[in-house]
Amino acid sequence: MRLLIVEDEDLLRAQLVKALSDAGYVVDSAGDGETGLFQAQECDYDAAIIDLGLPKINGIDLIKTIRTEGKKFPILILTARDNWTDKVEGLDSGADDYVVKPFQIEEIKARLNALLRRAAGFAKPTLDFASLSLDTTSKRLSVAGNEVELTAYEYKVLEYLMLHPGKVVSKTELTEHLYDQDYDRDSNVLEVFIRRLRQKLDPDESLKPIDTIRGQGYRFNVPASS
Amino acid sequence: MSPQVPESRYSLQTRLVLAFGILLILFLGLAGFVLDRAFKESVAAAVEERLQLQVYALLGVAEPDEEGFFLPDLQEARFAQINSGLYGFIVDAAGTEVWRSPSALDVNLEQANFMSQHVAPGQTMFGAMDSPVQGRLSYASYGTFWSALDQEYSFIVMESVEPTAAEIREFQSNLYLWFGGLALFLSIAQLTLLRWGMKPLQQLAMEVSSIEAGEKDQVEHEYPPELQAVSKNLNLLIKSERERQSRYRTTLGDLAHSLKTPLAVISGIVQQVRQKSGSVEQGDNVALQELDEQLERMNQIVSYQLKRATRSEQSRHLGTTVQAVPVVEKIISALGKVYLDKPVSLIKNLDAEAVFQGEESDLMELCGNLLDNAFKYCRSEIRVRVSKKGQGLQIDIEDDGQGIAEQDRQWVLKRGARGDTLKSGQGIGLAVAVDIVSAYKGEISVGTSELGGASIHVKL
Numbered sequence: 001m002r003l004l005i006v007e008d009e010d011l012l013r014a015q016l017v018k019a020l021s022d023a024g025y026v027v028d029s030a031g032d033g034e035t036g037l038f039q040a041q042e043c044d045y046d047a048a049i050i051d052l053g054l055p056k057i058n059g060i061d062l063i064k065t066i067r068t069e070g071k072k073f074p075i076l077i078l079t080a081r082d083n084w085t086d087k088v089e090g091l092d093s094g095a096d097d098y099v100v101k102p103f104q105i106e107e108i109k110a111r112l113n114a115l116l117r118r119a120a121g122f123a124k125p126t127l128d129f130a131s132l133s134l135d136t137t138s139k140r141l142s143v144a145g146n147e148v149e150l151t152a153y154e155y156k157v158l159e160y161l162m163l164h165p166g167k168v169v170s171k172t173e174l175t176e177h178l179y180d181q182d183y184d185r186d187s188n189v190l191e192v193f194i195r196r197l198r199q200k201l202d203p204d205e206s207l208k209p210i211d212t213i214r215g216q217g218y219r220f221n222v223p224a225s226s
Numbered sequence: 227m228s229p230q231v232p233e234s235r236y237s238l239q240t241r242l243v244l245a246f247g248i249l250l251i252l253f254l255g256l257a258g259f260v261l262d263r264a265f266k267e268s269v270a271a272a273v274e275e276r277l278q279l280q281v282y283a284l285l286g287v288a289e290p291d292e293e294g295f296f297l298p299d300l301q302e303a304r305f306a307q308i309n310s311g312l313y314g315f316i317v318d319a320a321g322t323e324v325w326r327s328p329s330a331l332d333v334n335l336e337q338a339n340f341m342s343q344h345v346a347p348g349q350t351m352f353g354a355m356d357s358p359v360q361g362r363l364s365y366a367s368y369g370t371f372w373s374a375l376d377q378e379y380s381f382i383v384m385e386s387v388e389p390t391a392a393e394i395r396e397f398q399s400n401l402y403l404w405f406g407g408l409a410l411f412l413s414i415a416q417l418t419l420l421r422w423g424m425k426p427l428q429q430l431a432m433e434v435s436s437i438e439a440g441e442k443d444q445v446e447h448e449y450p451p452e453l454q455a456v457s458k459n460l461n462l463l464i465k466s467e468r469e470r471q472s473r474y475r476t477t478l479g480d481l482a483h484s485l486k487t488p489l490a491v492i493s494g495i496v497q498q499v500r501q502k503s504g505s506v507e508q509g510d511n512v513a514l515q516e517l518d519e520q521l522e523r524m525n526q527i528v529s530y531q532l533k534r535a536t537r538s539e540q541s542r543h544l545g546t547t548v549q550a551v552p553v554v555e556k557i558i559s560a561l562g563k564v565y566l567d568k569p570v571s572l573i574k575n576l577d578a579e580a581v582f583q584g585e586e587s588d589l590m591e592l593c594g595n596l597l598d599n600a601f602k603y604c605r606s607e608i609r610v611r612v613s614k615k616g617q618g619l620q621i622d623i624e625d626d627g628q629g630i631a632e633q634d635r636q637w638v639l640k641r642g643a644r645g646d647t648l649k650s651g652q653g654i655g656l657a658v659a660v661d662i663v664s665a666y667k668g669e670i671s672v673g674t675s676e677l678g679g680a681s682i683h684v685k686l
Contacts, residue, residue, distance in 0.1 A: 012491050015495070081482055097564055102493045105497050
């Protein structure tokens with residue numbers, strides 16, 4: 001999952017980048033509204049965290065512009081001004097949730113998780129597909145009720161595919177959303193992850209959860225259980 | 227404290243009407259008195275002159291004979307006609323009547339004591355007497371020395387006062403009529419002029435009260451030069467007051483921002499340290515826990531006191547009203563986004579007429595805190611009612627959550643329960659709501675909803 005963080009306070013931004021990178025997100029950051037807008041236009045993000053009090057372009061205007069340009073990724077507002085006028089204005093301008101400073105990193109992670117899940121159309125923190133169940137809170141996978149160990153990257157790939165069920169996800173899209181820009185984008189590595197995931201999800205090859213669409217990418221192909 | 231200003235009992239208009247009314251009565255009364263007197267004096271003078279002329283006429287025709295006097299050729303016909311109202315007499319120095327005109331045959335002179343009074347030759351004595359038959363008579367008695375008879379005589383002419391009295395009465399009734407008309411005209415003119423002159427003041431007063439009621443932003447009417455200074459300064463005052471308030475709020479917002487960001491950084495550092503808990507000793511972990519708690523407390527105090535500071539100063543709102551329903555709708559739609567994961571059925575009963583007399587941000591803060599609590603603590607149902615109560619506004623919010631325990635209600639509603647005395651995890655929402663309500667001198671009460679949870683009622 002690729003995140004954009006726009007926060008002008010260097011220390012706080014560094015903390016957020018570190019904590020969220022540690023949590024498995026791919027994180028880009030900007031220190032002012034202008035840079036933030038540029039990045040939002042350049043890259044395809046899964047979610048953004050935007051501080052309201054930003055230099056150059058303030059948070060509200062930044063969010064409005066992002067929305068006007070048709071970007072639909074969820075946005076979490078950070079605000080120090082703990083009043084409802086600002087909160088309502090922020091949510092009205094197109095943000096999806098807010099966190100008041102100071103905050104616990106855990107809270108940010110939980111809110112982000114919920115936003116990402118909601119954006120993909122899931123109401124519960126657990127993504128259920130037939131016998132597969134991925135708990136996005138504890139980051140655990142169970143297959144037919146049995147817990148299955150996943151590496152961090154396997155989890156990331158599976159979560160991304162599950163959050164876009166039925167959609168063809170190209171290898172480029174996957175690398176963009178799962179790796180830092182300076183990461184060596186070797187598509188062979190991805191193929192390895194997919195192969196391992198197939199083995200773990202479907203040991204007896206009855207479900208065939210991940211299709212390979214030739215020349216296009218992968219598709220998670222299990223109907224969601226409501 | 228400013229000294230208590232005694233309240234003026236009389237309006238400007240009443241003062242002017244009273245003053246002018248008293249002046250009018252004094253002026254017309256005095257003028258009437260003077261005119262009446264002058265007229266009476268001039269009439270009296272005319273009577274005396276006439277009597278004197280009649281005396282001279284008698285003198286001119288009087289001829290002495292053995293029995294006294296003989297007046298053969300009386301020019302004035304009224305001397306000849308009985309009871310004509312004009313009577314002539316001649317008396318000698320002893321007061322004995324020596325001649326009377328034919329008109330005076332009937333006149334009884336018993337009351338005429340003045341006849342015996344000596345009048346020096348060449349002098350005239352004027353006066354008035356009552357006669358039983360002829361009524362009141364004015365007289366002139368002229369003393370003369372008749373050398374042929376070698377004796378002093380008094381020539382007396384009497385005239386009935388009735389005609390002159392009638393003349394005076396008529397003058398007086400005319401005078402009353404004119405003065406009455408004049409008083410009426412002046413009173414109407416005065417009221418009209420006063421109303422015209424006072425109109426700008428009344429207009430200004432009306433504008434000020436509609437500003438107070440929040441129907442207007444500023445004084446708009448054009449006023450005469452004397453009031454322009456007032457209206458301009460009033461507008462300036464309103465404007466600068468609003469600017470001051472918004473500047474104050476921005477400053478405090480900035481202060482909040484600059485205090486909270488470092489708090490967020492510290493809190494982040496604490497978490498980073500804790501994550502390396504493998505290398506942290508047990509004691510250090512306790513210290514980190516305490517650090518966290520203190521940070522949380524600092525944060526609560528900063529939030530709460532800043533909220534209070536921005537509010538209590540604004541309790542005196544200067545002429546703003548807000549439609550309540552759009553504000554509530556905005557908050558509900560914002561909260562709907564935040565609590566998207568929670569299936570809440572919301573029953574709204576919103577009266578579009580409901581108006582809040584005060585700052586929009588205060589209403590937003592009040593409703594934001596109360597509705598946020600309702601969303602947070604409800605199980606699945608919330609009821610919101612916004613209604614108009616006379617000039618005021620009533621907001622009722624109910625939920626089906628746990629509710630607020632009976633013993634906590636009084637404590638929770640106590641104004642100024644300080645941020646640092648709040649129980650941890652309680653949040654400052656309700657405390658802030660209580661502060662706003664009391665700043666606007668409203669009422670807030672907590673009860674049990676029929677849905678099972680808390681019901682909060684606010685009257686503003």
